[in-house]
Amino acid sequence: MTAIKSISGRRVWDSRGHPTVEVDVILKNGTLGRAIAPAGASRGTREAIDLRDGGDRLQGKGIDKALASVNGPIASALVGRDVNDQLGADTAILELDPSPLKETLGGNATVATSLALLHAAAANAGAPLWKHVADKYGCTPSLPLPEIQIFGGGAHAGRRVDIQDFMIMVPGAKTFDEVMEITNEVYFAAGDIMASRGNLAGVADEGGWWPVFKSNEEALETLVQAIEKAGEKPGENVVISLDIAASEFGKDGTYRLALEDRDMDSGQMIDMLGGWLDAYPIASIEDPLGEDDKAGMIEFTRRFGDRVQIIGDDYLVTSAALVEEAIADQACNAVLIKVNQIGTISEAVDTFRAAQKAGWGTIVSARSGETEDASISHLSTGLGGRQLKVGSFQRSERMVKWNECLRIQDALGQGSFAAGQSLANTWWGKANDKDKSE
Known part of the structure; x- marks a missing residue:
């Protein structure tokens, strides 16, 4: 088992100049996995919702709430888990958010974390991500x-x-x-x-x-x-x-x-x-x-x-x-x-x-x-x-x-x-x- 040591989110910026979520997953052996959440302009009404802060600041598109989801409940649920258990980690994330469209944690928080876990597992295996996905x-x-x-x-x-x-x-x-x-x-x-x-x-x-x-x-x-x-x-x-x-x-x-x-x-x-x-x-x-x-x-x-x-x-x-x-x-x-x-x-x-x-x-x-x-x-x-x-x-x-x-x-x-x-x-x-x- 290769355990997760820490999970942390940061604010970065997307191609339209809006803030988005980047997540780092660090394993106990020091291996890093990192991923960034994208954002759509044309969105289906039944798709996962990006959690935004609202208000006047940053056109209402701030992501402090989404980062709090990553650094708080998501990190608490996943630290110590085996990074190779992608399904188990994703299931733990879903159990934290019973809402149908992930509006509690934010789809931007969950997707960046889930992808970062996949990257960390691939890096830990010494394999490019495509090969890790194919093998897994x-x-x-x-x-x-x-x-x-x-x-x-x-x-x-x-x-x-x-x-x-x-x-x-x-x-x-x-x-x-x-x-x-x-x-x-x-x-x-x-x-x-x-x-x-x-x-x-x-x-x-x-x-x-x-x-x-x-x-x-x-x-x-x-x-x-x-x-x-x-x-x-x-x-x-x-x-x-x-x-x-x-x-x-x-x-x-x-x-x-x-x-x-x-x-x-x-x-x-x-x-x-x-x-x-x-x-x-x-x-x-x-x-x-x-x-x-x-x-x-x-x-x-x-x-x-x-x-x-x-x-x-x-x-x-x-x-x-x-x-x-x-x-x-x-x-x-x-x-x-x-x-x-x-x-x-x-x-x-x-x-x-x-x-x-x-x-x-x-x-x-x-x-x-x-x-x-x-x-x-x-x-x-x-x-x-x-x-x-x-x-x-x-x-x-x-x-x-x-x-x-x-x-x-x-x-x-x-x-x-x-x-x-x-x-x-x-x-x-x-x-x-x-x-x-x-």
Whole structure:
């Protein structure tokens, strides 16, 4: 047994300049594990709540209460425990906070502590975090396929466009290096196109270009143009991925596209997105309907689940119970894994396993408020999650995670990359071939 000597929290700052929680776990043999809690701007109503101080100071986002949770009850419950018993430690944390959304201790306090414990155990074993995760949970490590933002939107860009993320994936790449090179070309091609139109206006929260478009669909058209300008054929090596984040502009089955000044019901929303799937090489779509629109998610999956990857984020909030429910309902076919959304590593792994058992896609994800912590690069690799969503190809809190994957690739070998995934919109290819023959 390697016992925990001390647990302490400190205030650090995230990519939006807001305070967040960093936790140090020190073992009796002197080994250190450290992790930082991220924070989301677009948040599901059922996800773990960051404990903030409120009031006028620091825009109400102070974390003294969360630090008190770490330095007080959490430390008292965990000091002396075996650091290798991740489940036991996470269970002890959960027993301290019976609230459903971790509002007593704060999800920011619990996730930073849980991740720091995992880091300490890996360091104590003398193993990189990805290998420790793979060994601990009996997984085959695999370097993930990136999902990378080109245009930001929604809550990440002042709601300048309604859709939150316009991204690309390169499932045709043979190595992680190749993905990075192609993404570089597409990203800067998109910037050049916007500059030529006089629309280059900086970057959004996650590093994607700030969206200066007259409609949501204009962003899709521009993204296709950027892929072509980069020398790629849309829908072959390079495909589009969207995060609609529909809960941000939809409620009770009504969706308000502010940019286009129109309202839609659930059926009209599904039809609009279906038209996009026909018209553009979209291979993955996240939260196409709101978290409260269960019937809409089931119908969208019924109509398009055999054509594209349909990811639940706000709809599933990294909850194993909600994933099991969605599997039974046949709503979604993939889940986004955000550790801070559920609050502990053990709960996130349970969700990952539930989805994987059903044959679903599993995408480990960052948040819009990020830091230099690269834990998710290791977590995705160690679990063999096969996809990783970090943000864009700019800003150091994003690039630190992509660059960590390149280092992991050197250790694992290029053959470990999750290449050749079946992420393609085959209908789009057929529809375009038909158009050309007519």
